Amino acid sequence: xxTIIALAAFAAxxxxxxxxxxxxxxxxxxLCAIYIVLALSLNLLNGFTGLxxxxxxxxxxxxxxxxxxxxxxxxxxxxxxxxxxxVPWLHNITIPFLPAILIAGLVSAFVxxxxxAPVLRLRDDYLAIATLGFGEIIRVLITNxxxxxxxxxxxxxxxxxxxxxxVWITAGLVTLFMVLLMRSSYGRAMKAVRDDExxxxxxxxxxxxxxxxxxxxxxxxxGVGGALLGHxxxxxxxxxxxFMLTFNILLIVVLGGIGSISGSVISAIVVTILMEALRxxxxxxxxxxFKTEGLPGLRMVVFSILLMVMVxxxxxxxxxxxxxxxxxxxxxxxxxxxxxGDDV
Amino acid sequence: xxxxxxxxxxxxxxxLGSLYALIAIGYTMVYGILRLINFAHGxxxxxxxxxxxxxxxxxxxxxxxxxxxxIVFTALFGIxxxxxxxxxxxxxxxxxxxxxxxxxxxxLESLAVLIFGGRPKGVPxxxxxxxxxxxxxxxxxxxxxxxxxxTFALLGVLVWIVNKxxxxxxxxxxxxxxxxxxxMAVDVNKVVSFTFGIGSLLAAFGGIMWxxxxxxxxxxxxVMPGLKCFIAAVIGGIGSIGGAVMGxxxxxxxxxxxxxxxxxxxxxRDAFAFILLIVVLLVKPTGLLGKRQAEKV
Numbered sequence: 197x198x199t200i201i202a203l204a205a206f207a208a209x210x211x212x213x214x215x216x217x218x219x220x221x222x223x224x225x226x227l228c229a230i231y232i233v234l235a236l237s238l239n240l241l242n243g244f245t246g247l248x249x250x251x252x253x254x255x256x257x258x259x260x261x262x263x264x265x266x267x268x269x270x271x272x273x274x275x276x277x278x279x280x281x282x283v284p285w286l287h288n289i290t291i292p293f294l295p296a297i298l299i300a301g302l303v304s305a306f307v308x309x310x311x312x313a314p315v316l317r318l319r320d321d322y323l324a325i326a327t328l329g330f331g332e333i334i335r336v337l338i339t340n341x342x343x344x345x346x347x348x349x350x351x352x353x354x355x356x357x358x359x360x361x362x363v364w365i366t367a368g369l370v371t372l373f374m375v376l377l378m379r380s381s382y383g384r385a386m387k388a389v390r391d392d393e394x395x396x397x398x399x400x401x402x403x404x405x406x407x408x409x410x411x412x413x414x415x416x417x418x419g420v421g422g423a424l425l426g427h428x429x430x431x432x433x434x435x436x437x438x439f440m441l442t443f444n445i446l447l448i449v450v451l452g453g454i455g456s457i458s459g460s461v462i463s464a465i466v467v468t469i470l471m472e473a474l475r476x477x478x479x480x481x482x483x484x485x486f487k488t489e490g491l492p493g494l495r496m497v498v499f500s501i502l503l504m505v506m507v508x509x510x511x512x513x514x515x516x517x518x519x520x521x522x523x524x525x526x527x528x529x530x531x532x533x534x535x536x537g538d539d540v
Numbered sequence: 541x542x543x544x545x546x547x548x549x550x551x552x553x554x555x556l557g558s559l560y561a562l563i564a565i566g567y568t569m570v571y572g573i574l575r576l577i578n579f580a581h582g583x584x585x586x587x588x589x590x591x592x593x594x595x596x597x598x599x600x601x602x603x604x605x606x607x608x609x610x611i612v613f614t615a616l617f618g619i620x621x622x623x624x625x626x627x628x629x630x631x632x633x634x635x636x637x638x639x640x641x642x643x644x645x646x647x648l649e650s651l652a653v654l655i656f657g658g659r660p661k662g663v664p665x666x667x668x669x670x671x672x673x674x675x676x677x678x679x680x681x682x683x684x685x686x687x688x689x690x691t692f693a694l695l696g697v698l699v700w701i702v703n704k705x706x707x708x709x710x711x712x713x714x715x716x717x718x719x720x721x722x723x724m725a726v727d728v729n730k731v732v733s734f735t736f737g738i739g740s741l742l743a744a745f746g747g748i749m750w751x752x753x754x755x756x757x758x759x760x761x762x763v764m765p766g767l768k769c770f771i772a773a774v775i776g777g778i779g780s781i782g783g784a785v786m787g788x789x790x791x792x793x794x795x796x797x798x799x800x801x802x803x804x805x806x807x808x809r810d811a812f813a814f815i816l817l818i819v820v821l822l823v824k825p826t827g828l829l830g831k832r833q834a835e836k837v
Binding site: 242248314315317318320321322324325326328329330332333336337339340439443446450454494495496497499500501503504507508 | 575577625628629634635636638639640642643644646647649650651653654763767770771774807808810811813814815817818821822825
């Protein structure tokens with residue numbers, strides 16, 4: 197019941213936001229939704245299946261490019277590809293956003309499947325490095341496939357399809373999907389693999405298949421997230437999809453709690469807002485005692501320190517691997533109330 | 541392709557390979573002891589180059605003095621880094637310590653942007669090192685010859701330390717079994733610090749030589765070499781110093797030769813290392829010189 201009220205309140209907020217927020221605030225608001233999708237997709241791997249993957253930016257790039265190429269009109273493509281003409285079979289395709297984003301997700305999932313099948317035989321750190329390597333390889337391929345992706349110039353002027361409603365509905369659907377997935381036998385199999393591979397295998401779980409499934413689904417979600425991101429910023433180029441992007445998502449997942457859906461959602465919102473709110477750190481500042489001129493980089497310093505402090509002092513992140521529930525919130529207030537009582 | 545050009549490529553490949561080998565050793569030693577990918581190692585490499593740069597330009601030290609100062613500073617920095625970022629996590633899951641390492645790497649990069657500035661800096665290369673020398677029709681810069689020479693000298697010292705000294709024996713003991721080594725009264729913390737010190741020292745030396753060979757500095761200069769050298773260490777068999785050296789040279793040679801002989805593929809240069817890594821991992825996951833480890837059940 198409370199959940200329904202909360203959801204309704206949020207929907208109302210979204211409608212208000214869409215009509216009253218200025219462009220910048222609205223953009224941050226929508227970015228939150230996209231980061232929710234991305235964080236959940238990484239959490240599915242890192243948190244629920246125990247696979248440490250660092251190649252997320254690569255799958256996002258695949259999704260963003262596929263979706264962009266499918267939705268751009270032929271004229272727009274002609275404008276972009278002035279160095280090398282685009283390959284003919286891509287030139288005339290223009291389809292609506294919804295099928296395009298699904299195809300983008302499916303292509304990412306397929307790439308994820310192709311990569312996952314060999315790489316997932318590796319473990320822990322080897323897996324991390326191999327996925328990182330694939331992320332880089334995808335980026336290098338995109339930079340060099342001039343006739344398909346327009347290389348380093350990137351694509352400009354993508355139609356702005358990522359509206360408040362489309363991104364938040366996607367985020368909602370993905371969250372719902374994750375909750376249902378984790379309650380299903382598939383989700384439980386993933387958690388079993390995370391907790392103890394050998395025991396899971398002994399219980400008759402096909403560990404390798406579970407890993408590949410998780411990797412493929414995660415790539416699908418990453419592709420969808422990448423597509424949304426591309427259509428919100430309306431410009432994509434290979435430099436966007438570096439390890440830095442993966443780092444941001446990893447930051448969200450770790451801060452929210454590895455293995456917690458609600459943790460990822462909350463932390464995606466908090467981190468996205470902080471990332472924008474802390475932009476002032478990069479600007480010239482006037483402290484009481486001394487003046488600093490512009491300090492580009494200070495914002496990232498703050499975030500790296502935040503990540504390290506979190507890992508060192510509170511490994512479980514904001515939510516641990518627990519899920520948000522109203523009882524928990526109530527527990528929080530009751531505890532606080534009691535504390536207040538003691539003081540008196 | 542003429543013979544002289546081929547020789548030039550070989551010299552270039554050797555000097556790039558030496559640099560890779562120097563950095564790869566740092567990865568392999570730390571991994572051998574702590575089972576940790578020190579993501580920040582590439583940034584330690586960058587730091588070494590910057591410290592030497594400021595030593596030369598700001599304090600106007602002679603280049604060899606700047607080199608020494610930077611090496612000492614960076615080695616101490618590496619030890620400090622381990623104390624702050626990795627030591628508190630030594631008993632936690634490996635994913636946590638890896639995340640901490642990634643955080644440390646980004647922290648160093650952003651601090652470098654903050655302190656050193658994001659704009660690339662030109663390095664004043666000392667005349668001795670930038671002189672062009674000729675052997676018949678082959679001409680090359682002295683630095684390309686000096687790098688492999690110094691590398692081999694340093695490697696000799698390192699091999700001596702690891703195999704002949706007491707500290708080296710302690711290092712080998714810790715890397716075989718950290719608990720058993722502790723029971724044998726080996727001071728594990730000291731050994732770990734020493735390892736980080738040596739690794740950072742070699743990285744700093746590599747960084748400075750790199751900045752003399754490719755005279756430009758930027759805060760992200762360590763990222764790609766760092767990744768590639770980790771790959772070199774994995775290819776050679778992580779945990780083994782000989783393997784790291786071999787992997788480093790292999791990677792350097794392959795990279796230069798592919799660009800030299802197949803120039804159309806040069807855009808994919810950065811991808812070679814990763815492709816090689818994946819092939820090696822799939823065929824022989826323990827690397828070329830790695831020991832096969834039985835899976836404990």
